[in-house]
Amino acid sequence: MNAKPIDPKLARLIHTAEAPGILYGSCLDPATGHVYGGGIDGHIYRLPARPTEPLPEKAPAEKLWRNHENYIASLAWIDGVIVSASYDHRLIWTRAENGQKQREVHAHEGWVRKVVVVPHWNRLATIGDDMLMKVWDAKTGEAIHSCAGHLRLTPEGFLNTVYGLAASSDGKYVATADRTGVVFVWDAETWQQVATFRAETFYTYDAEKRARSIGGIRGLAFSPDGTRLALGGIGPVSNVDGFVGPCRVEVWDWQNTKRTFVGSDKHQAILNHIAFVNGGELLVGAGGGDGGPIIGCWDMKTESPVAKAKPKSHIQHFAFDDAAQQLLAVGHAGFQVWAFTPAPAKSSEEAKKS
Amino acid sequence: MKSQHNEHKQPSGTCITHEHRFHRRAFVGGMLTGGAASLTLPGVSFAGEVPAASSLKQQQKRVLFLWLAGGSSQFEMWDPKPGRETGGPFRDIGTAVSGYRVCELMPKLATRMNKIAVVRSLNTKISEHFQAADLVSTGWPKEPALEHPEIGVVLAKELALQDSLLPDYVSLFTTSEGRRRPSPGFLSRRHAPLLLEGSLQPSNIELPAGLSAEAHARREALRSSLSQQFAQQRAGNDLISGYNEAYARVRGLMRSDELFNLENEPTKNRDRYGRTPFGQHCLLARRLLEAGVPVVKVARGFWDSHHDNFESHRELVPDFDNVLSVLLDDLDERGLLASTLVIVLSEFGRTPKINQDVGRDHYADAWSCAFAGCGIRGGAIHGKTNEDGTAVVEGEANAADVAATIYQAAGIDPLKHYQVGQRPVPLAKEDAQPIRAVLS
Numbered sequence: 001m002n003a004k005p006i007d008p009k010l011a012r013l014i015h016t017a018e019a020p021g022i023l024y025g026s027c028l029d030p031a032t033g034h035v036y037g038g039g040i041d042g043h044i045y046r047l048p049a050r051p052t053e054p055l056p057e058k059a060p061a062e063k064l065w066r067n068h069e070n071y072i073a074s075l076a077w078i079d080g081v082i083v084s085a086s087y088d089h090r091l092i093w094t095r096a097e098n099g100q101k102q103r104e105v106h107a108h109e110g111w112v113r114k115v116v117v118v119p120h121w122n123r124l125a126t127i128g129d130d131m132l133m134k135v136w137d138a139k140t141g142e143a144i145h146s147c148a149g150h151l152r153l154t155p156e157g158f159l160n161t162v163y164g165l166a167a168s169s170d171g172k173y174v175a176t177a178d179r180t181g182v183v184f185v186w187d188a189e190t191w192q193q194v195a196t197f198r199a200e201t202f203y204t205y206d207a208e209k210r211a212r213s214i215g216g217i218r219g220l221a222f223s224p225d226g227t228r229l230a231l232g233g234i235g236p237v238s239n240v241d242g243f244v245g246p247c248r249v250e251v252w253d254w255q256n257t258k259r260t261f262v263g264s265d266k267h268q269a270i271l272n273h274i275a276f277v278n279g280g281e282l283l284v285g286a287g288g289g290d291g292g293p294i295i296g297c298w299d300m301k302t303e304s305p306v307a308k309a310k311p312k313s314h315i316q317h318f319a320f321d322d323a324a325q326q327l328l329a330v331g332h333a334g335f336q337v338w339a340f341t342p343a344p345a346k347s348s349e350e351a352k353k354s
Numbered sequence: 355m356k357s358q359h360n361e362h363k364q365p366s367g368t369c370i371t372h373e374h375r376f377h378r379r380a381f382v383g384g385m386l387t388g389g390a391a392s393l394t395l396p397g398v399s400f401a402g403e404v405p406a407a408s409s410l411k412q413q414q415k416r417v418l419f420l421w422l423a424g425g426s427s428q429f430e431m432w433d434p435k436p437g438r439e440t441g442g443p444f445r446d447i448g449t450a451v452s453g454y455r456v457c458e459l460m461p462k463l464a465t466r467m468n469k470i471a472v473v474r475s476l477n478t479k480i481s482e483h484f485q486a487a488d489l490v491s492t493g494w495p496k497e498p499a500l501e502h503p504e505i506g507v508v509l510a511k512e513l514a515l516q517d518s519l520l521p522d523y524v525s526l527f528t529t530s531e532g533r534r535r536p537s538p539g540f541l542s543r544r545h546a547p548l549l550l551e552g553s554l555q556p557s558n559i560e561l562p563a564g565l566s567a568e569a570h571a572r573r574e575a576l577r578s579s580l581s582q583q584f585a586q587q588r589a590g591n592d593l594i595s596g597y598n599e600a601y602a603r604v605r606g607l608m609r610s611d612e613l614f615n616l617e618n619e620p621t622k623n624r625d626r627y628g629r630t631p632f633g634q635h636c637l638l639a640r641r642l643l644e645a646g647v648p649v650v651k652v653a654r655g656f657w658d659s660h661h662d663n664f665e666s667h668r669e670l671v672p673d674f675d676n677v678l679s680v681l682l683d684d685l686d687e688r689g690l691l692a693s694t695l696v697i698v699l700s701e702f703g704r705t706p707k708i709n710q711d712v713g714r715d716h717y718a719d720a721w722s723c724a725f726a727g728c729g730i731r732g733g734a735i736h737g738k739t740n741e742d743g744t745a746v747v748e749g750e751a752n753a754a755d756v757a758a759t760i761y762q763a764a765g766i767d768p769l770k771h772y773q774v775g776q777r778p779v780p781l782a783k784e785d786a787q788p789i790r791a792v793l794s
Contacts, residue, residue: 070443
């Protein structure tokens with residue numbers, strides 16, 4: 001939990017670090033504040049985001065190793081090791097300090113979409129295009145369990161996808177969510193399904209104009225106390241050629257399968273990633289779409305939108321650095337570092353220039 | 355030698371008396387709804403032209419257009435570039451054709467590439483939907499003074515069966531985005547297609563409430579008798595033949611409602627094609643082709659993936675892969691593939707550059723189309739793009755070349771021309787070159 005809550009209204013972009021194409025996944029080394037990203041070119045990039053000197057506005061990201069043969073979709077951090085999940089169907093463990101590959105496993109029959117750490121259990125969970133959620137020993141890479149439930153096809157007969165994956169902070173539950181808005185919550189001890197519900201608003205199938213769909217639950221996060229589950233994505237889409245619909249979050253009391261909050265904004269975008277900050281009092285979502293990129297913030301106490309910011313480009317994922325109180329985002333063209341402090345006063349010379 | 359045929363639009367009302375118009379309205383008015391309401395009845399001649407029987411027609415050649423409306427991505431289908439920055443995340447897979455690889459989203463078609471010919475080197479230059487669709491659908495650039503007919507309309511005219519009671523051309527475009535109603539251009543509207551837009555059943559072909567089949571037959575007998583008397587008084591008037599053909603087509607259509615009813619198809623066939631709209635539309639197309647409709651177009655909207663391109667193609671391409679594979683097998687099993695030209699075409703392809711919303715935009719400079727069946731050399735792969743798919747480097751072809759290839763494959767001389775007023779207009783643009791590599 002943050003020592004001091006951030007004020008989302010003060011959000012400002014303080015640094016960008018360029019990387020080619022799109023970075024899809026990121027993870028944070030909580031000790032150093034270094035953020036790692038991976039994406040289209042299969043390389044891992046690094047940004048030291050807690051420098052002793054002020055960050056310049058713009059710089060290239062540090063290019064590290066490449067172990068994957070396809071896009072990197074997601075990263076997880078475990079004790080100095082980065083676990084990368086890729087569309088090449090593999091999970092790879094790599095030591096961050098020297099780029100030494102420790103192990104790899106063929107994780108799914110299809111793209112691996114996400115990997116998360118299940119706290120306290122020495123476990124990783126992954127989702128893939130085989131529609132399974134799999135559980136792994138975080139240290140050895142041994143397969144522990146495989147959970148099936150998401151349907152292979154959408155109601156209209158097209159391929160479905162599991163996009164959302166989250167673990168509760170106490171490690172007791174893991175949740176998965178798919179393109180059609182179906183959510184499962186799994187008990188992390190027995191790996192039995194303990195709840196399921198459908199948030200169908202995140203899925204738009206347009207039978208009349210285009211005979212195809214868009215959407216899905218792309219962001220998924222447990223509240224810090226584990227009782228609520230937040231979903232992120234896009235609301236009803238008017239034109240499924242793109243993200244032409246209101247960005248949307250929902251919060252569910254998952255144990256009672258009851259929706260408790262809907263946050264929407266007229267900004268047309270999909271929220272690819274969401275997270276609770278300020279001890280669960282603030283829900284942050286980030287993404288992009290027809291209305292351009294967005295970071296949206298909702299106050300969970302007042303259940304109302306509290307702030308939004310316009311990122312430099314479409315965001316795919318972010319990590320929140322509690323120590324530095326910075327949001328470290330990855331997406332199109334690399335990294336973005338967002339601070340939540342007042343902008344420093346300009347020197348008289350800068351003021352003259354501006 | 356160039357063949358020649360005179361045809362042009364009749365000015366409104368020409369050769370059609372008030373009396374005839376009244377009877378036409380009484381009998382067939384409102385028979386077809388939707389877009390067809392604005393056309394004269396498809397396949398119905400009011401212009402007095404009766405197509406001459408020809409060897410082509412006796413051979414019963416058929417053409418099926420699969421129109422991937424909105425612009426499908428060549429990278430995620432016929433011309434993958436795995437490992438390149440432009441390539442996207444899908445891998446390529448080997449095919450039945452040595453050395454040719456397709457996107458991994460098409461495993462079923464990969465095993466059937468010996469039946470399919472691909473052109474990977476289209477450069478059609480126009481990347482705006484409507485203008486591009488006009489260009490690719492007609493094979494001609496827009497001309498202010500002359501509206502060219504859609505290729506399907508020309509084929510419907512050329513391949514029409516004289517005594518058929520079925521439409522010469524049926525166009526299925528059930529989604530509304532980018533919907534096109536194939537234009538007869540300077541040809542008679544009699545060659546315009548029967549449009550299936552709202553549903554797969556032609557509208558209003560059932561008898562009106564209160565009119566029994568017997569009463570309908572009596573009316574038809576009376577009409578036929580009057581028509582005969584009229585013909586005797588005006589022997590030699592082609593218009594009479596046109597009218598009789600018109601009524602015959604209408605009766606044929608009314609009797610063919612079962613043809614459009616997919617419930618009549620065995621469940622295993624319906625499941626084989628897949629219960630998606632495209633699957634069921636292609637199953638209907640096969641039924642129509644088998645029944646003798648010479649030209650069918652199935653539009654599958656809508657591929658315009660400006661955002662989330664890979665998720666969109668992950669949804670659309672496996673369906674396309676299954677449906678086209680089953681369709682080719684089905685046509686083959688029924689002995690129809692050798693006489694049916696199948697064409698897979700869009701208005702353009704998608705950009706090599708992946709935009710910030712993980713989309714691909716419109717791109718006409720280097721894209722692909724495919725052919726199979728009648729007149730096609732299966733397994734032929736024509737043309738090449740560069741490593742990133744940004745430009746054609748070998749075998750460039752344009753929209754006119756595609757049109758010429760289609761005509762040639764269907765056994766029609768692309769240089770055959772119609773006389774439009776004082777101007778002889780060839781089927782394909784004068785400088786068009788059929789893509790010989792894909793022709794058998």
